Amino acid sequence: MLLRSKHKTKILSSEITPESSYLGRREFIKGAGVLLAGSASFTPHLLHAALRSDDELTPEKIVTQYNNFYEFGTDKGDPYAYAHELTTEPWTVEVSGEAKKVGKYGIEDILKGLTVEDRVYRFRCVEAWSMVVPWQGVSLKKVLDQFEPTGNAKYVEFKTLYRPSEMRGQRSFFSNIDWPYVEGLRLDEAYHPLSLMVTGVYGKKLPNQNGAPWRLMVPWKYGFKSLKSIVSIRFTKKQPMNTWQALAPNEYGFFANVNPEVDHPRWSQASERRLPSSLFDPNRRATLPFNGYAEEVASLYSGMDLRKYF
């Protein structure tokens, strides 16, 4: 079998959040702070859910200042420097395609009544660096269910905001990206309990550079799948064409599941630099199949040739 997990996590996807929710957010963040301070005592009761013993939170400063959000520029520091130019209120989301309740919705109406949960996820970028991030968000399934997708809906396509006046990367002369940024999921992937619509990070409202007011988070896929600042949700029969696949189909696929055995044509995906990474300790570690969530999600892809559907 192609997918092997050396370390069994033995954690059900349904068990992923409870620790932090019963601890309460304040205590959770405090605990995170202790971890960040490099305290000798690791607090497993806090983080063991879906995490491994060697996973430590990436500092908030790195999470919010080291970003790929090409709408604001291609440098990692550009989103932090320029995302303040974006206004996120009001925020309208257009729902279309194979669903009963299509139309335009204010984001507050979509989120109304949904429970915000804490989720600490590993985040693996296709560029071979990774983080561990404490997100806050709502279940993607609960978001999508409100629009009552029909039996024809097999995929869901998302789009990021296109607003060159406030997103300077979209005005860039050198950009060869066909805006707006598009991503998609198979509906069963979107309905997986791990799939999250993120509205906050580190207990704070999601900063613009991280994709305010809301972004996707599918932790077993490369980061580019988890698009930011979403304004369009479309249910489709056919597999949507996502931005990176359109740009370089031999390098980026639709599924983009983290897979150490399938390299990017130009670089290896076998290992990753976990941030914080320093010159004196690069913090390099082996990349895990499905980013370490194989137990939870591998069954979604049973029988599929993951070399072909990369």
Added chain:
Amino acid sequence: MLSRKYLAALLLLPLFWSLILVASEMHRPGYLMGSDPNEELLHFFGGWAIRILLLSYALAGLNRWLPKLRLLQSRRMVGLFAFFYLALHFSTYVTLFVEPEWDVLMDEVIQRPYITVGAIALALLCSMALTSTDRARRMMGVYWKKLHGLIHLAVPLALIHYSWALKVVNLELVIYFVIFGFVVLERVTKNFRKVARFRIKNTAVR
């Protein structure tokens, strides 16, 4: 005339800056080098290797425009500086990105096209650096010029290495290719100009 000493001092600045960068990582991680210092250092040395390599490549042409600066006197030194930063780029790659998985190095060189072309450029420039002494030049005779003519291959390979390492085109890459284009164009037209001058001279004599 541009003194070689001043030029050398200028070309040492990136090295000094890199020492400050490394020192800053000891005292205030992330302050100067951002969140991914390994990648930052790799690109820092790689960037300066390419910029100085392009400078050394452009010197002959620049010398024709500004003969008073006597730039050709400095060409060997500039070339060796380019090699120096390239060596730092390569050592950074090996120590921070390959070590301790040494078996990975050969796989990467063979399997990753951008690393393959980078390795070829490195080998070419290494052979040029090793044969850059007057003694080697005398001993090699006509072969010295042939070997060092490989700079016309090494420079585009270095540029291809950089462009293949990127996910999308950026301004820096465009500028490098424009400079490279200018240098090549100048060389090509130089030969035309020579032919033209030759013809004018001959007609005048007649």
